[in-house]
Every structure is written in C-alpha cells, then in structure tokens.
Amino acid sequence: MTFFYHCIIKMFKLLKYCIFTLLSIILLFLFFYIFFVYPWDKRIRAEEIKTEYSLTRETLIYDFIRNVKRARIQIANLSLAQKELKGYSFLNNSADYHLHPQNVHLSLGWFPLFAEHKNALYAPVNTVFEYNLFLPGETILEFDCGIISSINGVLQASAVFEIKIIDEKNEVHSVFKKEVKPLPPYRWRYSDSYYKNFYKYLKVNIENREGKWEPAALDLSPFAGQRIRIQFCTSNPENKLTHAFWANPRLYQIGDLANKQPHNFVLIVVDTLRSDHLGINGAPGTISPNIDSLAKKGVNFRQCFANGNMTEQSMSSFFTSRYPQELGKIAFEYQCSQETKNDFYQKKIPTLASILSNHGYLTKAIGCMSLLSDGIGFGVDWGFDDLTIVEQANYEQPQTTYAAIKWLKENYKKNFFLLLYYGGAHGPYRPPLRFLKQTYRSELANFKDWYKIFYRGEVAYTDYYIGKVLETLEQLKLTGTTLVILCSDHGDTFKEYLVEKKKSKKVGKSVFYDHGVSLTDDEIKVPLIFSLPGKIPESRTIQESVQLLDVVPTALEILGIEDKCFFQGCNLYPLLRREKNIHPKVIFTYGRNNYGIRVDDRYKYIYNFGTYSRKRERRLIDREELYNLKEDPLENNNLAGMNQERLLQMRKINESFIPLFEQNKLVFQNVLGSPIEGEIKISGKVKFGEKKSENNRLELSGSEI
Secondary structure (H helix, E strand, C coil), X not given: CHHHHHHHHHHHHHHHHHHHHHHHHHHHHHHHXXXXXXXXXXXXXXXXXXXXXXXXXXXXXXXXXXXXXXXEEECCCHHXXXXXXXXXXXXXXXXXXXXXXXXXXXXXXXXXXXXEEEEEEECCCCEEEEEEEXXXXXXXEEEEEEECCEECXXXXXXXXXXXXXXXXXXXXXXXXXXXXXXXXXXXXXXXXXXXXXXXXXXXXXXXXXXXXXXXXXXXCHHHCCCEXXXXXXXXXXXXXXXXXXXXXXXXXXXXXXXXXXXXXXXXXXXXXXXXXXXXXXXXCCCCCHHHXXXXXXXXXXXXXXXXXXXXXXXXXXXXXXXXXXXXXXXXXXXCCCHHHHHHHHHHCCCCHHHHHHXXXXXXXXXXXXXXXXXXXXXXXXXXXXXXXXXXXXXXXXXXXXXXXXXXXXXXXXXXXXXXXXXXXXXXXXXXXHHHHHHHHCCCCCCHXXXXXXXXXXXXXXXXXXXXXXXXXXXXXXXXXXXEEEEECCCCCECCXXXXXXXXXXXXXXXXXXXXXXXXXXXXXXXXXXXXXXXXXXXCEEECCCEEHHHHHHHHHXXXXXXXXXXXXXXCCHHHHCCCCCCCCCEEEEXXXXXXXXXXXXXEEEEEECCCCXXXXXXXXXXXXXXXXXXXXXXXXXXXXXXXXXXXXXXXXXXXXXXXXXCCCCCECCCCCCXXXXXXXEECCEEECCXXXXXXXXXXXXXXXX
C-alpha cells in the first residue's frame, strides 16, 4: 500500500508540473501572439464614406470666430460661468492667444482613442451671438456644437443649440435646433505609459467618444442675395448653467472648381524617422515604397538637418521658422507650465498654421501631437482650427490615417492645410509581425542589429499607411493642386558610447537607441521631400545642406502667400527650381544637453552643457566636440584637443547663435574653458553634475536655467 501511495503522490506531482509547464507555454505563446503576431492595426477599421467626386468647390467667405468683435453679444451670468469654467482642465482660454474673451480652444474630454481640440466660441446657456452680413449666392454654413459633460466630477445639464435667421422682411426663421445631452463620466483615464492600461490592447474599441462634438451643415441658399441677421443661441430647458460651445462656425460659397484654385497643403511629419532608412536615400530592401514614390514625383533633399534633437525643440522651431533659443522656455520644457505658455502667447509669434488660417485655409492637424497642443497636451496651441490627438500605442498609424482619409473626403472641396503627425518610428519599436518579416529579409538581418530590424519594421509600418493617404489624394484628384511635404522632427541614434554605471561606477561601452543623446548626424539628419506636379520638378535630388527652419518660408512661397513675417530660415524655392543655389553656410542645432553648429558641410562643433542619462548608466562625454565631416563622416574622432585653431574659430561662430535672456527666461552663459563645480573626469571624459544656486536657478554645467 505504501508503494502504491507513493506512486500516486508522484503521479499527481508530475501531473501538476506538466499542467504548470503547459500553462506557462500557453501564456508565453499568448504574450508573443498578442504583442508580435496579431495584426493589431487591422482591428482599426476605416469608416466607410461614399464620396462622389464633384467639380464644385467651397470658398470661405465668412469666419464667425474671426469676426466675433463685430457681433452683438447677449450673455447672462458670464462672470459666474467663467469662474466655474476655470475648474476645467482641457481648455486654452489665453487672452493673449485668442481674438476675444469668448474665443477659446478646447477638447470636450481626454480619452484613450481621440481628443478633438477645436477653436470655438464660448456660449454658456442663454447666450446669443448676432451677426449682420450679406449672402452673395449659394452658401453653406458649417459648424460643430457641444457641451462640457462634467466639471470636477459634477454632471452638467443639457443645452439647446439654435440658429435663427432674420431676413430683410424681419421674419424669423429657425434653421437649426438641437438638444445636446451630457455624457456620463468616462471610467478610463489616460496614462502616457504604454503598460498601465493593458485594456487598450485588448479592447481598443471599448467606447467611442467621438460623438462629443455634434457636426452640422446648413444650406442657406433660400436667403441668397439678402442682407440677413444670423443668431447663434443657446438655452436650457431647466434654466441651469451649462457650458456650451460653437466650434469653427464658417460660411462657404459654392462655386466651380474650374475657376482659379489656390493650392492645398498636406504636411506629413514622421517622428524619429532617419533619412538613411529610406530606400530613396540608399537603405537596403524595399521598406518605404510609398515615401520613395513620393520623392520620385518631386524633390528629395539628401542633406536636411533638424534644429533640435528632441520634438519640443525641433517642432517649435519648425512651425515658426525661428531657432529654439529665440522662442524661450517653450522649446525646452517637456510639460510647459502656465507661465511658459503665457510668455509664448504674449510674444504673438506667427506660426505656419496661423498664417494659413489668416489667408482663408481650413487648418487641421491629426496625429500623435500631445506635445503640440494646449489644454489636452503638454505644449501650446500652434494656430490650428481643429486638432485630432491620437495617443494610442500600436494603433496610432491606422487611427491617424483613417481619421485623415475621413476628413479629406469631407473637406476636399475646401482650401485646406492638413498636418499628419505620425509617431510610429518612435520607440519602443513594436511593429506588427508582417512588417517585421519584411525588414528581417533585408541586408541588416542579423541578431546584432535587432534594434535596427525593429526600427525598420516601424518605418515600413508607417510607410504603408502613408501610402493610403497618398492614394486618397489621387482618388479625390487632389494631387495636381496639393503641395505635399514629408519630413521628420529628428532621427534616432544606434551608436555605441562610453558610459558609467550609476551603482558600480564601472566604465564601459553601451549602445543607445534613442534621441536627445548627442548632435551627431544620425540624430539630426532627417528626410525632406517636396511634391507638387507642375510647380516643382520631378525626380530631382538635391545634395546641398538645408534645415527644417527653411520649410515654412519655402512652403508659403510655393503657395503664393505673401506675409511680412520674420523668418530665420531661407526660402528654398529658387533652389527647387534650379534658379540659384541658396543654402545656409552654418546650420545651428539646439539639443537636450548640448548645442552646436555645422559649417560648410566640412566641420561640426558641439558644446555639451549636460549629459544623457538613463536608468542604470550615464554617458561620459567631452565638454567640446569637433569633427571633420569629410574625413570622419561617422563622427568617431573628436579633434577638439588636436586642432586648437579650428576649435577657436568654431567657438566664435557658435557664440553668435547663443542669445542672453533675462527676467525668468532662459539664460545661456557661454563659459567655454572655465571650470565647473562637481564635474568628475574619468578617462578624459566628463560627467556633468547639477547644483542649485542661491537665486534658485538650476545651473547645468556652465548654462543657467
């Protein structure tokens, strides 16, 4: 009996181990399947919109927000409403940024899939905006309306939106009336961590909140040829305070496309896209066929450089055509404080979107843009009338693409500027398996370069969806009238650097696959492609060095827009048309911990005022770096200690780009060659420390913030 008893016990133990092993294998398989095999992007479905191409076009004739100062406004309890509105987070009501106290930018909630951030008129219940205008012909009124569902967890009341038209006979016509009810609080909360909200991967369509804004279009043709008074009214059946908004109310006149039509503008920005990982620039394999095809239809700049190695620096410089240090703290704070936002708004610096909006363009931005928006994001508003923020790991490419396709089909008759911001090439690299297979077959297919294989998979993943946008432009017959520009904000480094382990203090080498590490070409060299058939030459490659600072003045010139704005970038249009060779002799870039210059494509100088640090290690660097790009294109041989004459020349040029800001603004003090407190030298390298000064400024290795 004892023998049989022991046998049974052992059989149960063996069975337990077998079950445990089997379950472990199943869980491991499911983990691999969920994150690498299952085509997550295919779960996102494009909304079917049947569009019949029409030769008619819609021309903006009246923007009610831009003419709000001409309106007669009746409003009750404004001070009480504005006091309560201060408790709402997703709002930008800066008086320095907007045209009128009733003008705001806001989202009706921040939720995982989408955030719709719109330019709107604030109309708490019992508010009337009345405009007096003439309707010249067949016209259409387009707008969105919506309410804030809850503030500080308190559910708000519903609101009735109504539009009345008083004709020349003083007869009142109600042409629109709709009651908008509040939505219950959304139980899921946004987190910028990819891992805390696992439900996002399992239940991507858990709840659709796009319906918070109610779009509408009204045909006002019955009133053509009349001078009318149009009233935008809000009311409430319960006579309770409700925060209501009219978003982007605009009046369009319907005409014929055969008439002279201004060019549309589509700007595609792919975050962290390196120039040398595109087929058109010599990358192995065929991972970017759609981007390569776009380049063959236009002009491809092989030597374009970003003016920052982080998104906030590069894109703020890009949209304004000014160097990052000219913009103040806005270009250097990851999450901008209200003081920083107000400082930027007070400067009233024109941006690409604000200039185009002033010239009648409908401006729209779609993509992974939380750094480039106020209220729902971490940055400031850049002048767009409408933004769709997509912050969804692994779904962002299809979400952005299908939202863009839907918007293009709804607005192709208008004169528009569309920004698509793809964050796909940004780490962590996790492309769907079918794109990973595509890149693994390329020349880089070895285990040592695993991070390059995954990165190239992200590039192929993003290129696939960019192709769908370009295909839609062809279907809508917009390619001949639409300027398309594709670029990136910065690159990514895959270099090996000298590092120090934080705990053991051991010195060794480690590969970094990130940005913000240095100012080498792999981080700041980006693609730049212009395409507009008939106005820009096709299949042309330009080797001259340019910078992202040049994109805005060049685009405005191509679009035929004359604006007396101060730009620090060059107009590259003559270079595009082979008229003359215009390119900067010196390109300046400001990074996370450094700034530097590139002179005549021959020398590069970098001054490091801090160092890149991650969880377990920090990079060891020299205070100054000098490279001969002709002899050392990979920037491995630092000549700072060998060529003193050239080093002094480059210092002098670099100093001319560093301004001095005072009164709580950035202060850059060039102290090249002076000792720094707390620095630790190891093998000739420098580890930078931090110290607090008596005036509470944080001094970072010779620069004060």
